Structures are given as structure tokens and as C-alpha cells.
Amino acid sequence: MSSLVDALTALLGTDVQFDTRQYPHSVISCTVPRDKFGRAAKALKKAYALLAAEWATDETAFGGGLAVFACFRWGSEYLIVRSELPLDDPSFPSLTKKYLPAYRFERQIHSLMGAVPAGHPDLRPWIKFEDWPQNAFPLRKSFDARQSLPRMKGDYQWSKAEGEGVYEIPVGPVHAGIIEPGHFRFQAVGEMVLNLEERLGYVHKGIEKKFETFSFLDGVKLAGRVSGDTTVAHSIAYSIAVESMTGCLVPERAHWLRALFLERERIANHLGDIGAICNDAAFAFMLYQLSRLRELMLRTNYKLFGHRFIMDRVVPGGVTADLSGDGKKDIVEEMDMITREFERLIVIYDQNPSLEDRVRDTGLLSPEKARELCCVGIVARASGMNLDCRLQNPFPPYDRLGVNVPVLISGDVHARVWVRVEEIRESIRLIRAIVQGLPHGPINVDAVLPPSDTAGFAAVEGWRGEIIYWIQAGPGAEINRCMVRDPSSVNWIGLEQAIQGNIVPDFPLCNKSFNQSYSGHDL
Amino acid sequence: MIRILCQIFRTGIITEPLSHTENEVIETGTKQEEAVGKYFSRSLTIRQVDSGSCNGCELEIHAVNNSFYNCEKYGIHFTASPRFADMLLVTGPVTRNMEIALKRTYNATPSPKLVVAVGDCGCNGGIFGESYASVGGVGKVIPVDVYIRGCPPTPADILNGILKAVSG
Numbered sequence: 001m002s003s004l005v006d007a008l009t010a011l012l013g014t015d016v017q018f019d020t021r022q023y024p025h026s027v028i029s030c031t032v033p034r035d036k037f038g039r040a041a042k043a044l045k046k047a048y049a050l051l052a053a054e055w056a057t058d059e060t061a062f063g064g065g066l067a068v069f070a071c072f073r074w075g076s077e078y079l080i081v082r083s084e085l086p087l088d089d090p091s092f093p094s095l096t097k098k099y100l101p102a103y104r105f106e107r108q109i110h111s112l113m114g115a116v117p118a119g120h121p122d123l124r125p126w127i128k129f130e131d132w133p134q135n136a137f138p139l140r141k142s143f144d145a146r147q148s149l150p151r152m153k154g155d156y157q158w159s160k161a162e163g164e165g166v167y168e169i170p171v172g173p174v175h176a177g178i179i180e181p182g183h184f185r186f187q188a189v190g191e192m193v194l195n196l197e198e199r200l201g202y203v204h205k206g207i208e209k210k211f212e213t214f215s216f217l218d219g220v221k222l223a224g225r226v227s228g229d230t231t232v233a234h235s236i237a238y239s240i241a242v243e244s245m246t247g248c249l250v251p252e253r254a255h256w257l258r259a260l261f262l263e264r265e266r267i268a269n270h271l272g273d274i275g276a277i278c279n280d281a282a283f284a285f286m287l288y289q290l291s292r293l294r295e296l297m298l299r300t301n302y303k304l305f306g307h308r309f310i311m312d313r314v315v316p317g318g319v320t321a322d323l324s325g326d327g328k329k330d331i332v333e334e335m336d337m338i339t340r341e342f343e344r345l346i347v348i349y350d351q352n353p354s355l356e357d358r359v360r361d362t363g364l365l366s367p368e369k370a371r372e373l374c375c376v377g378i379v380a381r382a383s384g385m386n387l388d389c390r391l392q393n394p395f396p397p398y399d400r401l402g403v404n405v406p407v408l409i410s411g412d413v414h415a416r417v418w419v420r421v422e423e424i425r426e427s428i429r430l431i432r433a434i435v436q437g438l439p440h441g442p443i444n445v446d447a448v449l450p451p452s453d454t455a456g457f458a459a460v461e462g463w464r465g466e467i468i469y470w471i472q473a474g475p476g477a478e479i480n481r482c483m484v485r486d487p488s489s490v491n492w493i494g495l496e497q498a499i500q501g502n503i504v505p506d507f508p509l510c511n512k513s514f515n516q517s518y519s520g521h522d523l
Numbered sequence: 524m525i526r527i528l529c530q531i532f533r534t535g536i537i538t539e540p541l542s543h544t545e546n547e548v549i550e551t552g553t554k555q556e557e558a559v560g561k562y563f564s565r566s567l568t569i570r571q572v573d574s575g576s577c578n579g580c581e582l583e584i585h586a587v588n589n590s591f592y593n594c595e596k597y598g599i600h601f602t603a604s605p606r607f608a609d610m611l612l613v614t615g616p617v618t619r620n621m622e623i624a625l626k627r628t629y630n631a632t633p634s635p636k637l638v639v640a641v642g643d644c645g646c647n648g649g650i651f652g653e654s655y656a657s658v659g660g661v662g663k664v665i666p667v668d669v670y671i672r673g674c675p676p677t678p679a680d681i682l683n684g685i686l687k688a689v690s691g
């Protein structure tokens with residue numbers, strides 16, 4: 001029996017109503033009265049659960065009002081707690097004081113869905129800028145997404161710091177490099193950062209709303225473009241969520257090929273990241289060397305699967321690109337080459353004192369803070385948390401092949417580099433094992449459409465960390481809501497916390513070591 | 524140090540000649556500044572602006588800088604400030620939240636200036652189209668000289684597009 005369910009029922013007893021329309025059945029979903037929403041979270045916190053996501057839906061299509069959801073995780077258990085909110089008074093108890101990541105989730109719910117988290121300490125709009133009409137709630141069904149909104153007058157209230165010698169540095173949204181846009185505001189004394197406030201939302205493209213205009217099968221194209229660097233992981237997560245609702249049995253070979261794509265994506269991004277981190281510490285040699293390896297991998301992707309990022313090759317029902325015998329040979333040779341070159345370069349990284357001086361003890365995120373912020377992925381593993389969906393929620397072949405998850409506790413830039421280094425080594429091992437053990441058979445089956453009034457869930461370990469999709473089918477079996485939780489949605493706050501007390505010039509280095517997605521966060 | 528030098532010599536020079544892109548990928552826009560080729564000859568400074576992309580296009584623009592494509596060979600380099608830029612390389616459907624920043628960046632760039640829109644999203648909004656959050660293609664907000672299609676376009680396409688914009 002699930003320890004989270006026990007904790008919840010022990011406190012709320014018959015107030016908890018379990019929901020059988022949530023798939024896969026290993027993910028438990030229940031409804032509690034809205035005044036018990038906060039107490040439910042408290043009970044789960046006591047049971048050591050982490051908050052994975054919080055979101056709201058508009059259920060007017062079912063004849064209801066709004067609903068708020070919180071998804072908790074402990075080990076490999078996921079528990080979703082839901083409360084119904086009437087349209088004329090859509091407020092619910094805020095979870096922010098119990099779970100810090102709820103801080104932004106709830107600001108977002110408030111801005112885009114118009115549900116009110118009562119007791120939230122800071123309800124400044126998030127993603128919705130001050131020049132939007134305040135009563136525009138794009139995620140509501142009554143909102144017409146095709147309209148263009150008028151620009152209003154308004155100011156964003158930044159947090160302030162005062163005192164002798166305190167000054168502010170605004171950075172962005174257009175940054176000094178080839179990166180995504182976002183705004184950072186530092187308060188500093190001398191070179192030391194007192195506080196960093198992030199403001200994101202510049203690349204809000206209305207993705208969650210857009211999903212509602214797509215069919216279940218076409219939605220995967222959009223999922224593949226939520227964050228272009230993580231296209232494979234997002235398409236897999238979306239596909240698994242849809243498949244969970246339909247009971248579609250994906251062929252074994254397709255699962256293995258998905259894992260192959262996923263590991264290739266992980267290596268390519270980690271190579272780029274390690275290079276870029278070294279470059280931000282003024283060691284350009286590594287950037288050029290590692291970009292070379294990355295480019296070679298992308299070319300192999302193009303040759304074997306027809307796209308450099310393997311975009312649009314994962315669909316509900318399986319995959320659309322197969323691996324031939326020659327392709328296997330190419331991959332094995334490539335892995336030999338990457339191992340040889342990569343290991344040489346890592347010796348250079350490891351033996352470079354000036355680099356060491358920059359990356360050690362910089363941008364520290366302590367294990368306590370990482371846990372409190374419910375961080376995921378590389379950031380969590382560099383700060384002592386043993387979290388990896390490939391381990392805790394494996395799809396085949398990960399259950400068979402096993403995954404060695406590197407966990408470091410120093411929580412600095414170096415730890416985040418080193419987690420990546422170890423993950424590249426592990427991914428190379430996995431790719432070799434996948435190529436060797438790849439089962440025969442078809443690579444996809446016809447996907448069936450989900451029945452009406454059901455919900456699907458998936459958690460997949462992308463290269464940044466855990467990606468969650470929660471998809472709700474409406475009464476006409478259309479997409480009523482598709483909630484996307486990129487790892488960045490939680491990890492961005494980690495950066496704010498890690499930068500305090502560092503010097504301003506180290507910010508690019510710290511930021512790169514987190515390398516969170518703007519697009520995946522802003523949606 | 525010796526390891527670094529050994530690795531550099533072992534790698535050698537890997538830059539390749541630029542492969543030619545088919546014509547469908549690159550389209551010329553409405554605005555054409557003549558004679559820019561003359562003004563910018565042998566040195567082109569680019570300011571890249573992400574006005575709402577999914578980051579896929581950015582990765583390929585990064586790749587233009589790697590040793591295989593080595594854009595510096597053509598005198599092309601990327602700058603941190605629009606004030607130094609001859610060209611804006613703009614990706615993404617322009618989001619409502621980036622529209623003003625994009626216009627400001629354009630206004631901060633000294634004339635004569637070129638604008639190249641990168642990716643299907645930069646051309647016409649791509650899969651995100653036009654909505655409450657997205658204004659659509661770059662051409663809706665600032666005048667564009669050259670459009671490069673693709674999702675994302677390959678580094679060779681991007682480089683060809685940039686060169687096309689310069690040659691007029």
C-alpha cells in the first residue's frame with residue numbers, strides 16, 4: 001500500500017474520494033474538499049513527500065467550475081490531490097508556506113486561470129505581464145485564444161534592497177549571447193550579490209492553451225517544441241501520458257528505440273553544456289572540442305533518424321524511425337570515438353587549476369535547500385538528492401538495464417558538471433546495451449484515441465530532469481487540458497537561491513551550470 | 524598544457540567548405556538594403572535575438588560557431604550589443620511579451636542594418652501561429668530582409684541565409 005495514501009487517509013478519512021479515471025493506475029488521484037486542500041499537503045509533507053507540480057483546470061465542459069491539483073512524489077509513488085472550486089469563488093488554501101515551489105505554481109495559476117490561492121504571500125502576476133488586461137485568464141474555456149489583447153498601463157513591483165552602497169543591476173530580457181530571453185535583477189554591494197530576482201515569461205507562447213486545439217495524435221508535435229533542446233524527452237512524456245489513457249501496448253522495440261533517442265539527446269546536451277560552462281570560465285578550448293563531439297553526434301542522428309535533434313520521431317503508439325544493422329555499427333563506432341575523446345578531455349578539465357578555482361564552491365545550492373525547493377534532475381543530483389525517473393519510474397528497457405545514478409553533495413558548479421560527466425559515461429553504457437539487446441518486431445502500432453473524461457500522466461527523465469505531463473480528456477474525448485511541467489519550472493528558483501553571496505561576474509557561470517529552459521518554463 | 528596542445532594538434536583543422544542550400548529554404552523578404560555587401564564587406568557583426576523560440580533554433584545558431592562551420596571564416600561574428608551590430612538574427616514566433624523588446628533592439632541597431640528571420644516560427648509563427656500570446660512571424664513586427672525556413676534550419680542553411688542577406 002502506498003505510504004502517501006496512508007498518510008492522507010489517516011488524516012482525512014472519508015473526506016478523500018479516490019478517482020478511477022486517472023491513468024496509469026499506479027498514479028493515485030483523489031479529490032478532497034477544498035478547505036482540506038492545505039491540510040492534505042501538510043500531511044503529505046510529514047510523510048516526506050515532495051511537491052512535483054500544482055496546476056488548475058477549467059472543468060466547465062463537464063458542468064463543473066474550476067479545479068486545483070497538486071501532485072506529490074515520494075520515491076516512485078505519485079499522488080495527485082484535487083479540489084473543486086466554484087466559478088463564483090475560485091479560491092483555495094495556498095500551499096506556499098508548506099511547499100516553496102508552490103510559490104510560482106500558484107502565482108501562475110492565479111495569473112492564467114484566475115483561481116485565487118488564499119494566504120499566498122506574493123500575488124504579483126507571473127508570466128502575465130503588467131500590460132495585460134488583469135481580467136484576462138487565458139486558460140479558462142471562456143477565453144478566446146485567437147484574440148489579441150490590448151496593452152494596458154501597469155508597473156511590476158520589484159523586490160527592493162536598501163542601504164549604503166547597495167545598487168541594482170538589471171539584465172535582459174535580451175541577453176548578451178545566443179540564449180533565450182528572461183530578466184534578472186541583482187541587488188549587490190560591491191561585487192557581492194545580495195539578492196537575485198528572476199522575472200520570466202518573455203517566451204510565453206500560449207502552449208498549454210494551444211494543446212487544447214490539437215488532436216491527441218497531433219499534440220505530440222507541439223510537445224516536441226515545448227523546449228527544442230529536449231524534444232525527444234517531451235515527445236516521449238506526452239506519448240506515454242496519452243498511451244496510459246488508451247491502454248495502447250507499445251511494441252518492445254519502440255520502447256528501446258525511445259530510450260536510445262533519449263540517451264543520445266542526453267549526451268549531446270551534456271557535451272554542449274560542459275563545453276559552455278568551461279567557456280564561461282574563460283576556457284574556450286573545451287567548448288570547441290566538446291562542440292565538435294556534439295556536432296558529430298547530431299550528424300549521426302541526421303544520417304540514421306533523419307533529424308539532427310530526432311524531432312518528431314516519437315509518436316503515440318511507438319516511434320517513426322528504425323535502426324538498421326548498419327546503423328548499429330555506426331552507433332557502436334561513434335560511442336568508441338566519443339569515449340576516447342571525451343575521457344581525454346575530462347582529464348584536462350580535471351587537471352586545470354585555474355578552472356578548478358572558478359567552479360569549486362561557486363553557486364552553492366545546499367542539499368537542505370535543494371530538498372526544500374523540491375528540485376529535480378541534474379540540479380537535485382548535484383545537491384545530494386537521489387532522484388531519477390529512469391530509476392524510480394522506468395519504462396522498458398531501463399527496468400532491465402538498470403541505471404547508475406550519480407549523486408554528489410557539494411552542490412556547486414563543479415558538482416553539476418561532474419553529474420553530467422558521469423551521466424555521459426552511463427548513457428554511453430546504456431546506448432551500447434540498447435544497441436546490443438534491441439528486440440525485433442514492429443516499431444509502432446496504431447494509437448487509439450482516449451475515452452472521454454479520463455486523465456493520463458507520465459514522468460520521464462529528460463536530460464535536465466523529470467518532465468511531467470498530465471492530460472485530461474474532455475467530455476467529447478478532446479484535450480480539455482494538457483499540463484506540462486518542465487524541470488525548469490521548479491529548478492529556476494534553485495538558481496535564485498544558489499547565487500546569493502557569489503560575486504556578480506560568476507553569475508553567467510552559475511546560470512550555465514543550471515542551464516534551465518526559458519521556453520519550457522514560460523510555455 | 525602539453526595535453527591541451529596535443530589534443531589541438533590531434534584534432535587538426537576540421538572546418539568544412541559550406542555546402543549549398545536549396546533555394547526553397549531561403550526566401551528574400553520585402554525590404555532590401557542595396558549595397559550592404561559593400562558596406563559590410565569581410566566583417567559582419569550579428570546580434571542574435573530570441574523573440575520567443577523553443578531554443579531549437581538557438582542550438583543550430585550555436586552550431587554555426589563550431590569548428591565545422593566556423594562562421595568566423597567569413598568574417599561573421601556574434602556580438603553582445605545591438606549597438607555594434609550590422610545584422611539582427613531573429614528566431615521564434617514573436618511573443619506578445621517580447622514584442623516591445625524586439626522593437627527596441629531593432630531601434631538600437633544602427634543603420635544600415637539587416638534582419639534575418641530564422642526558422643519556421645520566425646518566418647510565420649510556425650506551429651505556435653498567432654494567438655493572444657504570439658504575434659506571429661518576425662516580419663509582423665520589424666522589416667525582414669531574408670527568411671530561413673526549417674524547424675530548425677540546419678547550420679549550413681543558416682550560414683547560407685546570412686551570406687545571402689549580405690550579398691543582397
Ligand code: SF4
Nearest residue numbers: 577579642643644674
Ligand atoms: S522553428 Fe522549430 S526549432 Fe525553431 S523555434 Fe520554431 S519550433 Fe523551435
